[in-house]
Amino acid sequence: MDSAEPGIAMAKSDKLEMGATRGPTMSSTEVVPTSAVNGSPSLSRKLSFGKKLMGSFKGGHHLRKTWSGHMKMDSEDVGSEASLSRASSASLSFSYSFTGFTALPEVSDTAAFGNNENEIDLEIQETRKSLMSEPTLPIYLKFTEVRYSVVLKGITTTTEKEILHGITGSVRPGELLALMGPSGSGKTTLLSLLGGRITANIIQGSVTYNDEPYTKSLKGRMGFVAQDDVLFAHLTVRETLTYAALLRLPRTMTREQKEDRAMDAIYELGLERCQNTIIGGPFVRGVSGGERKRVCIGNEIIINPSLLFLDEPTSGLDSTTALRIIQVLHGIAKLGKTVVTTIHQPSSRLFHRFDKLILLGKGSLLYFGKASKAIKYFSSIGCSPLIAMNPAEFLLDLASGNINDVTVPSVLESKVQSKESESNTRNGKPSPEDVHEYLVEAYEDRVADKQMRKILMPLPISEDLKATLSSQKRDWGASWWQQYSILFWRGLNERRHDYLSWMRITQVLAIAVILGLLWWKSSSTTTRGLEDQAGLLFFISVFWGFFPVFTAIFTFPQERAMLTKERAVDMYKLSAYFMARTTSDLPLDLILPIIFLLIVYFMAGLRRSIEHFFLTMLVVFLSIIAAQGLGLVIGASLMDIKKATTLGSVTVMTFMLAGGFFVRRVPVFISWLRYVSFNYHTYRLLLKVQYDHVPSSLNVTHLDNGVKEITALTVMVLTYRIMAYVFLRRMKLPN
Numbered sequence: 001m002d003s004a005e006p007g008i009a010m011a012k013s014d015k016l017e018m019g020a021t022r023g024p025t026m027s028s029t030e031v032v033p034t035s036a037v038n039g040s041p042s043l044s045r046k047l048s049f050g051k052k053l054m055g056s057f058k059g060g061h062h063l064r065k066t067w068s069g070h071m072k073m074d075s076e077d078v079g080s081e082a083s084l085s086r087a088s089s090a091s092l093s094f095s096y097s098f099t100g101f102t103a104l105p106e107v108s109d110t111a112a113f114g115n116n117e118n119e120i121d122l123e124i125q126e127t128r129k130s131l132m133s134e135p136t137l138p139i140y141l142k143f144t145e146v147r148y149s150v151v152l153k154g155i156t157t158t159t160e161k162e163i164l165h166g167i168t169g170s171v172r173p174g175e176l177l178a179l180m181g182p183s184g185s186g187k188t189t190l191l192s193l194l195g196g197r198i199t200a201n202i203i204q205g206s207v208t209y210n211d212e213p214y215t216k217s218l219k220g221r222m223g224f225v226a227q228d229d230v231l232f233a234h235l236t237v238r239e240t241l242t243y244a245a246l247l248r249l250p251r252t253m254t255r256e257q258k259e260d261r262a263m264d265a266i267y268e269l270g271l272e273r274c275q276n277t278i279i280g281g282p283f284v285r286g287v288s289g290g291e292r293k294r295v296c297i298g299n300e301i302i303i304n305p306s307l308l309f310l311d312e313p314t315s316g317l318d319s320t321t322a323l324r325i326i327q328v329l330h331g332i333a334k335l336g337k338t339v340v341t342t343i344h345q346p347s348s349r350l351f352h353r354f355d356k357l358i359l360l361g362k363g364s365l366l367y368f369g370k371a372s373k374a375i376k377y378f379s380s381i382g383c384s385p386l387i388a389m390n391p392a393e394f395l396l397d398l399a400s401g402n403i404n405d406v407t408v409p410s411v412l413e414s415k416v417q418s419k420e421s422e423s424n425t426r427n428g429k430p431s432p433e434d435v436h437e438y439l440v441e442a443y444e445d446r447v448a449d450k451q452m453r454k455i456l457m458p459l460p461i462s463e464d465l466k467a468t469l470s471s472q473k474r475d476w477g478a479s480w481w482q483q484y485s486i487l488f489w490r491g492l493n494e495r496r497h498d499y500l501s502w503m504r505i506t507q508v509l510a511i512a513v514i515l516g517l518l519w520w521k522s523s524s525t526t527t528r529g530l531e532d533q534a535g536l537l538f539f540i541s542v543f544w545g546f547f548p549v550f551t552a553i554f555t556f557p558q559e560r561a562m563l564t565k566e567r568a569v570d571m572y573k574l575s576a577y578f579m580a581r582t583t584s585d586l587p588l589d590l591i592l593p594i595i596f597l598l599i600v601y602f603m604a605g606l607r608r609s610i611e612h613f614f615l616t617m618l619v620v621f622l623s624i625i626a627a628q629g630l631g632l633v634i635g636a637s638l639m640d641i642k643k644a645t646t647l648g649s650v651t652v653m654t655f656m657l658a659g660g661f662f663v664r665r666v667p668v669f670i671s672w673l674r675y676v677s678f679n680y681h682t683y684r685l686l687l688k689v690q691y692d693h694v695p696s697s698l699n700v701t702h703l704d705n706g707v708k709e710i711t712a713l714t715v716m717v718l719t720y721r722i723m724a725y726v727f728l729r730r731m732k733l734p735n
């Protein structure tokens with residue numbers, strides 16, 4: 001394989017990579033010519049053998065497994081970068097050969113594909129159908145001297161706080177890198193930076209992916225599982241993953257293939273038992289914390305990313321569930337993906353699953369290298385546990401500066417003694433600051449340069465691959481109409497399960513019955529009766545102006561986190577989301593007034609004719625859509641539920657008062673308000689439908705055929721929606 005020619009390998013890389021991103025059904029025959037290119041007749045033999053076993057492409061997996069036993073490793077030095085680790089080699093060798101990486105460990109093809117491995121392959125292929133086994137572009141992540149600061153604005157002063165003080169490290173495809181450190185040490189910040197989630201503020205140093213800087217085209221190859229990841233509470237596990245698959249997988253895949261992919265994720269993550277359970281939230285019981293975490297991971301691995309970032313995937317879980325999650329991540333890494341995870345306090349069983357480790361303390365690097373060499377490194381600088389300890393606990397103690405159960409290095413001891421003699425104090429123990437300083441210096445002195453040299457070595461990556469990477473277009477995701485329809489159905493589905501929807505129906509039913517009883521068989525023949533009826537019509541205009549504003553106000557603010565998360569990975573176009581979100585509310589918004597009017601209209605004895613009933617209904621519909629628009633504008637402009645509710649109440653009250661029922665003689669300087677009030681127009685239209693000639697006792701001015709009112713409401717419907725969309729567009733999203 002070391003004789004692989006970059007140019008030829010690249011040609012194949014295109015083919016495989018495209019296949020990998022386009023779907024799971026690539027046939028193994030497509031791969032065979034590449035093996036010939038790489039000079040391995042045994043490879044093609046194996047692939048066709050694999051084909052007999054499986055209809056769909058699992059050749060990558062098959063090959064990877066055959067390589068694993070034969071890779072020659074340079075695993076001795078701390079955080080060795082000179083070769084692929086044994087673990088990573090399992091998939092890398094194959095993926096690299098197809099994607100233009102030309103430097104491979106010295107392995108002869110015949111050794112690599114020796115017959116003795118056949119039985120193992122058979123077993124693997126028959127027992128496991130891995131979601132992520134399709135080859136993807138391997139991504140080598142390097143970061144050097146990464147510094148990150150935030151600007152803190154006080155009342156009078158502005159200060160700059162450095163959160164990361166020059167972090168250097170790297171992780172290869174096939175490796176699982178853990179970011180460890182005490183709370184506040186900068187793990188999440190570093191992870192977000194590596195995942196391209198932080199672009200603001202002050203960043204120094206370099207972060208590269210296959211020696212190239214971050215570009216938006218990498219988004220489709222990255223999965224990012226945030227610590228407090230958001231999911232729809234009322235969708236089931238299966239629905240959640242299916243919608244993610246439908247939205248995120250390439251449009252070249254069929255719906256069935258995408259649904260299969262969601263099922264693969266369910267099996268891969270052991271979620272079969274809870275696949276039909278809703279996710280749940282603060283008010284509804286759903287899946288357990290561990291299952292929820294796995295769904296979040298499923299949402300990301302469904303796209304088979306090359307690079308997977310996870311923030312605290314095990315927090316709050318029992319050690320067995322945590323181990324299960326880390327095993328899944330370990331398995332994913334072994335399939336040739338690059339996995340980076342932050343972790344708070346892993347058990348020793350978990351710790352041993354990590355390939356590489358970054359230990360942070362107060363934003364500084366205390367260790368970067370192989371996880372298995374960490375304890376050895378710290379004992380080499382004089383810090384060893386005094387009692388039997390979980391390695392992770394020991395490392396966290398050190399990173400926090402707590403050395404109660406740790407040997408004190410002689411250098412540090414003498415430093416403390418000289419400090420104490422200078423200041424004439426006597427404590428005898430190094431302070432956490434002393435320990436931190438010592439560890440940072442020790443790493444700088446002994447390891448930093450060595451690691452930096454390795455990281456700075458250019459990647460054995462062909463120019464062709466680089467060119468392809470920079471020109472690669474994203475063919476991910478669904479078309480606009482598909483996005484719209486998926487989001488529309490997802491919205492409907494979410495609200496179908498939402499008990500608030502049922503509450504709204506109950507609420508409307510109750511109010512309708514109360515109104516019907518209060519205005520029971522009202523008559524318009526007397527002035528008193530007429531005024532009563534007008535009061536009812538005004539109430540209807542207010543109720544159907546008020547109600548939709550307050551349901552629509554929450555639409556965007558409560559989905560803000562989800563919108564941010566999904567838009568961060570370009571899951572859909574904002575316009576598709578906007579249209580789907582606003583229209584998926586309509587069915588319920590339109591069913592409610594029908595129920596309402598069916599009860600009130602006839603109980604209150606309003607004008608008895610189908611025509612007038614339907615005209616009343618149409619007026620109410622128009623009012624609802626206009627009011628909904630206002631709610632969307634307020635929600636989208638503030639994106640904060642509390643602020644939006646406050647502004648909403650003030651606006652709606654003002655519109656209601658300007659509507660002309662309560663105050664008949666509105667002062668001129670404020671009378672213009674009535675023209676932007678949908679209550680005003682709705683009330684006038686309702687009167688017009690009920691009375692051919694609106695009685696003068698109602699004091700309603702210039703009401704002719706109602707065209708002006710209808711036009712005003714239609715203009716509001718459109719204007720409010722455009723405004724809401726513009727506000728939503730302005731919302732700041734991660735890069």
Ligand SMILES: Nc1ncnc2c1ncn2[C@@H]1O[C@H](COP(=O)(O)OP(=O)(O)OP(=O)(O)O)[C@@H](O)[C@H]1O
Nearest residue numbers: 150152163181182183184185186187188189190344
């Ligand atoms: N935007 C910001 N403004 C001010 N301080 C910040 C900002 N982002 C991070 N910090 C600070 O930087 C430090 C590191 O934060 P970070 O969230 O990365 O820590 P962590 O190691 O992930 O902690 P934990 O384990 O508790 O999640 C903390 O002290 C935090 O308060």
